[in-house]
Amino acid sequence: MRSWSLAARSFSSLATRGPGVTGHPPLNEAFSSGAQELGKKFATGSIGNETQVTTLPSGLRVASVPQSGGMSSVGVVLESGARNENNHKAGVAHFLEKLSFGSTAKFESSDHVASALEPYGGITEALHFRDVAVYSVSCLSDGLDTATDVLSQALLHSRFSEGEIEEARESIACEIEMFKLGADQEPIVTDCVHHAAYGGNTVGNFKICPVENLMSINRGDILSFHSDNFRPSKMVLCGVGVDHEELVKCGAKYFPTHLTEGGPSPIVQYTGGHCYKHDDAPPPMIGPQELPTLTHVAIGFESSSHQADEYVKFCVLNTLMGGGGSFSAGGPGKGMYTRLYLQVLNRYHWVYSALALNHPYQETGLFTINGSSHPNHGWDLVQVLIKQFKEMGQGINHGELERAKTQLKSTLLMNLEYRNIILEDIGRQVVASGQRKTAPELCAMIDSVTPQQISEIVMKMLKNKPSVGAFGDLKYVPSFEEIEAAFERENGELTNRISHFLLRGARGGVSKTGLIKH
16 A cells, blocks of 8 residues: 555656656646547557568468567467368367477477476467467567477477377376266367267367277377378468567578468368267266266357358357356356346256357358256256247347447457467468458447347348257257257247157167167
C-alpha cells in the first residue's frame, strides 16, 4: 500500500509541473490532435499490429507481428494431423505428438534441447490437432536464432529412436487409461462424432490412437508419415515480438532452400452417420467412492469452414448455445446465461454436462452438442439434444444474441493477450488464406451478425444428415434411424419409448462386440 501511495504522489507531482521540467506538456493537459490520432491508430490496431508475410523459395511462409517486451514466441504451424493418415496407419499422428522435441541430428536428447534454450529462458511446446500441428518456443528476444534452429531440428531432423518410440507408446497407453478413469470423456465422444460425420476419413480419422494399433506402430510407419507431411511447403514459420527480416533470415538459414512440394491433402467429404462404442464396464476405483458409468452422446451437423462467410455466424451461435458441466467452478456468471445452461443444465438435474462445440476446418466444419447423463436417462438425453437443435432455428431474441456477441468479442480479445495464442492464430490464418484478419476486423464481423442470419444458417445446417457419436453404457440410447427420423419431424419427437424398447428386445439389444445392433 505504501509503495502505491508513493507512486501516486510522484505521478501527481509530475502532472502539476510545467513543460520546463520534462520538456513535454504536463499530463493534466489534453493531447494535441496529432497525438490523439496516434492513440486512435494504436487502439484500432492500424499500426504496430501488422502481420508481415514472406514466402521463401522452398515454399516456407514466414509471418510475424511486432510486440513490445523482452520476450518473444517463435513457432511453426504445419498442415498435418490425423486427417493425413488415410494412406498411413491410424494413430501415427498421435505418436508424433508424443515424440515432439526429442533427439535430432544435432541434439542427442530432449535434455540437450532444453540446455540449448536455457540461456534464453526458452521453453518448448507442441500441440497436435486433427488438421494442423503447432511447434513453438518461447524465449528472450535475443534467442531467435537458437529457437529457429531448435524448431528446424524438431520438424525436419528428428531421429525417432526405438527408445523414444517405446516411451511414446507407454505415454499413449497411459493417456487412454486416464480417459477411462475420468468422468470427462469428451475426447472419445468427439472422436466418435467426427468418425461418423466424415465416414472415417480425413478429419473423421480417430485422433486418439486406436488400441488395436498401439502395439503395432513402428519406426517405419512414423518415418513414412513424417516424410510425406513434414515439408517446408506445408509450414508457416511464425514469430510474435520478433523482427520480421531477422525471422526471414533465420528461416532461410535453418530450413531447406529448395522447393519440396508435399502431397495434396485428401479431400474432406461430409457424409453423416453414426459411431456407437458401447462400454458399460465401471471405471476403476481411484478413491472411496466409485466414479459413475455414464452415457455420452454427441449429435452434430455440417457447419462451415473457417474460410467461409458463415464461419463467424457459427462462432456466435456456438457462444449463444454455450453450456458446460452440471458443476462449474468460478462462481455465478461463468456462462450461466447461455441456452444450454438455462434450458438443459438448470432444468434437468440428471444431465451431467451439455456443451455446444464448433469444429472448423479448411473445407468444412462440424457443429455439435455433446451431452452426458446416467445410462437410465440415455433416451431422455438424446431427446433433449434433438429439441435444442430444433429450437435453434425458431428464433433468437435480441438480448441473448447481443450477450453472445459481447462474450465472443471478450473471449477473442482476451485470448489475443497471449503470445502463443497469437502465434497459433497467425499460423492458422496464413496456412488457410495467406493473410491474417486483425482483431478489429473480426469484431466488426461479429457485430454485423443478425438474428435472421443465425436462423438461416441453422435451417441450412439441419437440412444435412445428422452425425451421432456415442460412448459408454448405451443400452437406452435410440438407434441412429430413430434419431434421424426425429429430426425429420417438425416437433423433433422420438418414437414411443415403450415400443422402442420392445423392438430393441426383439432385435437383440446390445451386442457382445460393444456396438449397438441395428
